[in-house]
Amino acid sequence: MLKVNLDNSWPLLNRSINEIHHLFRTRQLSPSDLFEACRQRIRDTKMLNSFITCTDDLGLDQSSKSNERYLQGKPFGLLDGIPISIKDNFNTKNIRTTCASKMLENYHPPFNATVVEKLFDSGVTLMGKTNMDEFAMGSACSESYFGSAYHPWNSKTITESKPVDDKNCWFITGGSSGGSAVSVATGTCFAALSSDTGGSTRNPASRLGIVGFKPSYGLISRFGLIPLTHSLDVPGIMARNVNDVRLVFTCLHGHDPRDSTTVAVEIEDCEHLDLNNLTIGIPVEYDVENLSPTISKAWKDAEHMLRDAGLRIERISLPHTGYSLACYSILNSSEVASNFACYDGIEYGYRTSKMDLNLEDLYITTREEALNDIVKSRIIAGNYFLLNQNYQKFFEKSLRIRRLITEDFVRAFQTVDFILTPVCITHTMNYQEWNQMDQTEEAIREDYCTQPANMAGLPAISLPFKLDSDNHHLPIGLQIIGRRFNDYQLLKFSEKFQQLAQFPHLIFE
Ligand code: GLN
Numbered sequence: 389m390l391k392v393n394l395d396n397s398w399p400l401l402n403r404s405i406n407e408i409h410h411l412f413r414t415r416q417l418s419p420s421d422l423f424e425a426c427r428q429r430i431r432d433t434k435m436l437n438s439f440i441t442c443t444d445d446l447g448l449d450q451s452s453k454s455n456e457r458y459l460q461g462k463p464f465g466l467l468d469g470i471p472i473s474i475k476d477n478f479n480t481k482n483i484r485t486t487c488a489s490k491m492l493e494n495y496h497p498p499f500n501a502t503v504v505e506k507l508f509d510s511g512v513t514l515m516g517k518t519n520m521d522e523f524a525m526g527s528a529c530s531e532s533y534f535g536s537a538y539h540p541w542n543s544k545t546i547t548e549s550k551p552v553d554d555k556n557c558w559f560i561t562g563g564s565s566g567g568s569a570v571s572v573a574t575g576t577c578f579a580a581l582s583s584d585t586g587g588s589t590r591n592p593a594s595r596l597g598i599v600g601f602k603p604s605y606g607l608i609s610r611f612g613l614i615p616l617t618h619s620l621d622v623p624g625i626m627a628r629n630v631n632d633v634r635l636v637f638t639c640l641h642g643h644d645p646r647d648s649t650t651v652a653v654e655i656e657d658c659e660h661l662d663l664n665n666l667t668i669g670i671p672v673e674y675d676v677e678n679l680s681p682t683i684s685k686a687w688k689d690a691e692h693m694l695r696d697a698g699l700r701i702e703r704i705s706l707p708h709t710g711y712s713l714a715c716y717s718i719l720n721s722s723e724v725a726s727n728f729a730c731y732d733g734i735e736y737g738y739r740t741s742k743m744d745l746n747l748e749d750l751y752i753t754t755r756e757e758a759l760n761d762i763v764k765s766r767i768i769a770g771n772y773f774l775l776n777q778n779y780q781k782f783f784e785k786s787l788r789i790r791r792l793i794t795e796d797f798v799r800a801f802q803t804v805d806f807i808l809t810p811v812c813i814t815h816t817m818n819y820q821e822w823n824q825m826d827q828t829e830e831a832i833r834e835d836y837c838t839q840p841a842n843m844a845g846l847p848a849i850s851l852p853f854k855l856d857s858d859n860h861h862l863p864i865g866l867q868i869i870g871r872r873f874n875d876y877q878l879l880k881f882s883e884k885f886q887q888l889a890q891f892p893h894l895i896f897e
Contacts, residue, residue: 397425401575405632408578409466412458419454419469423447423513425472429576430515436538436854438570440476441484442516447471448531451513461816462543466635468511471581473571476517476585477524478623479612480504487614488532489522491737491758498740501612502644503581503623510639515577519567524583524616525724525762527591528822529566531759536819537566539595540574541862556820559862562834563623564813572626579636582624585616587838589624590850594811594865597891599854599882601625601633604873605845606651608637609644617723618649620716620842630851630882658877663884667700669804673709674837680815686864687810690853693888694808702804706796708789709840715786715793716839717832718773719852722783725770728763731755767827795843797869806871806881810837811850816860837867847875849882852891863891 400417411417414632425662430442455468463469474480477487479497481504486492502510508514521531527740529537539559565582569592572580582589584602601624606625615621627633643652670691675684695701733739733754740753755764773782800807813836822830832839841848850865868885870878 397429398575401425402628402629404629405466405470405578405627405635408470409468412463412469415458416741419451419458419513420448422469423451423471426515429574431575433540433570433576436540436570438519438537438567438572438576439473439484439516440488440519440532440534440567443483443514445678446483447515450508450511454511454513458513459573464509464511467639469513470579471513471515471577472507473515473518473564473568473577474504475520475580475582477520477583477614478504478581479614480514484515485517485614486533486641487523488520489532489759489763490533491731493533493738495737497612498853499612502609502646503640504612507581507636507835515571518565518571518580519761521564521566521831522760523614523763524564524585524588525766526563526827526831527587528817529558529563529592530558530819530822531563531760531762531827531831537561540570541581544751546854551767555820556823560595560817560819560822564588565626566592568626569593569598569600572596572598572628576630577827579625579627579632583613583616583624584622584624584842585620586720586832586835586842590811590838590848590865590867591834593626593850594852594867595863597855597863597865598626598628599633599852599886600850600865601637601879602841602848603637603841603875606649607641607655607873609642609650611644611646614724615727617720618727618746619719619723622842629827630879630886631847634876637879653873655873655875656877658874658880661877661880663881664698666805666881667702667737667803668694669702669704669800669807671704671706671709671800671807671809673706674809676813676836679810679813681838682815683728683812683864686853686856687808687866690808690866690889694885697884697888704784704800704804704807706793706800706840708792708796711789712793712840712843713832713836715789716843717769718782718786719790720832721766721770722773723770724763724766725774728767731759732750753881762828762831778888790843793840793872797840797844797846801871809867809869811865811867813837815856815864816862841869841871844872846872847850847878848871849878851885851889852892853889855873
């Protein structure tokens with residue numbers, strides 16, 4: 389069911405970054421024209437609510453400077469003039485950065501995140517800041533203060549000519565980076581920055597039929613990424629094909645003195661990776677009871693596809709997987725409780741307009757008015773876990789189990805090169821179905837297959853695999869996890885997977 393206006397700009401907007409760069413170099417297209425085409429696409433897809441803020445003036449300025457560089461034959465590189473979007477939890481200097489929360493509704497940061505700076509330095513054109521679940525807590529992009537983002541493949545009750553007003557019938561985009569995923573899938577940009585703490589890049593990428601990459605923890609600076617959970621957060625990259633993701637990754641990784649958790653490792657290049665001599669692990673623990681049969685079938689089909697291509701497939705065990713969600717919840721809430729102490733109505737962000745409050749009531753009322761229920765419940769849970777009498781029982785224990793989860797992966801990677809798993813647990817889901825569930829729990833339950841890679845700091849990617857065969861024809865993505873710091877190897881194998889899967893990019897054809 390294809391909904392959003394079909395027009396003839398898709399063949400252009402669906403090109404790869406390499407192809408666009410060639411068009412720029414040979415003067416068949418200018419960065420300003422491309423910016424205009426993407427801007428038109430944003431207007432055409434407005435009903436999907438993928439952007440919180442459009443950066444028209446900046447984009448216009450960046451693209452015309454890029455024009456000049458191409459005219460002088462001196463572009464900065466492959467990303468010069470490429471339209472991108474950025475999730476609204478990355479600080480952008482003098483550009484509103486809201487985290488989709490009333491708390492930061494009018495926050496204009498005085499600095500750029502390192503990744504934003506690096507992208508600007510390579511000449512990109514910023515289209516805007518994308519919608520997300522408030523403070524990146526959620527799995528549907530349903531929890532934004534600015535309203536949900538919507539999936540371009542609509543519910544079958546929506547007809548081509550008449551979009552229904554009842555948005556409950558529309559499919560969820562997945563989250564929390566739903567806006568970034570929609571912006572890429574609909575051709576408003578060529579790549580997007582997202583973030584990934586428990587799956588927020590891979591989850592919406594899998595639902596939208598695009599590539600969503602979470603690099604190894606420590607390779608890309610988090611400086612200027614408004615934290616959800618320091619020890620798990622990683623900037624993510626979305627694009628419509630693996631090579632475009634790789635180009636952005638190459639621009640972004642590297643040690644940053646402003647983020648002490650970035651590492652100064654030389655990441656191995658992958659020249660020697662023999663794509664015909666690989667062993668792929670299938671972890672038995674990921675075959676959970678509540679896994680959608682459609683996703684389960686796609687997972688098996690992918691296994692057959694890889695076996696037919698000559699790869700070895702091996703069943704493996706990651707025995708502590710079952711504990712991972714609970715540990716994730718505890719660590720996530722505990723770090724949230726501490727990270728969110730700065731939102732008190734005094735330092736920055738929203739402040740209640742109620743007068744005559746004492747200091748404590750000012751804090752309470754401000755937070756009560758400006759944070760949603762999911763955020764508040766995590767702050768409360770986190771403070772409970774961090775109480776003196778609970779600290780060992782919950783927080784410390786979770787850290788120890790986290791170590792066991794990491795060791796599971798280390799052991800598995802002694803016998804396999806990559807691990808293939810589902811991304812989401814559920815497949816089709818419209819807002820009505822989603823809203824019937826308990827959001828505080830559901831926000832995390834969807835992360836069953838994705839958050840272990842965050843716990844272990846491993847690179848993981850969601851790759852579009854196929855469209856389901858029922859009448860929705862929604863995309864299904866699958867996840868591949870690699871060894872720590874083997875990010876380029878993972879991307880190289882992902883290109884092979886992409887070639888084998890031949891996923892059709894149908895939305896606007
Ligand atoms: N669903 C996860 C959560 O709510 C996603 C977090 C993320 O990756 N930003 O914690």
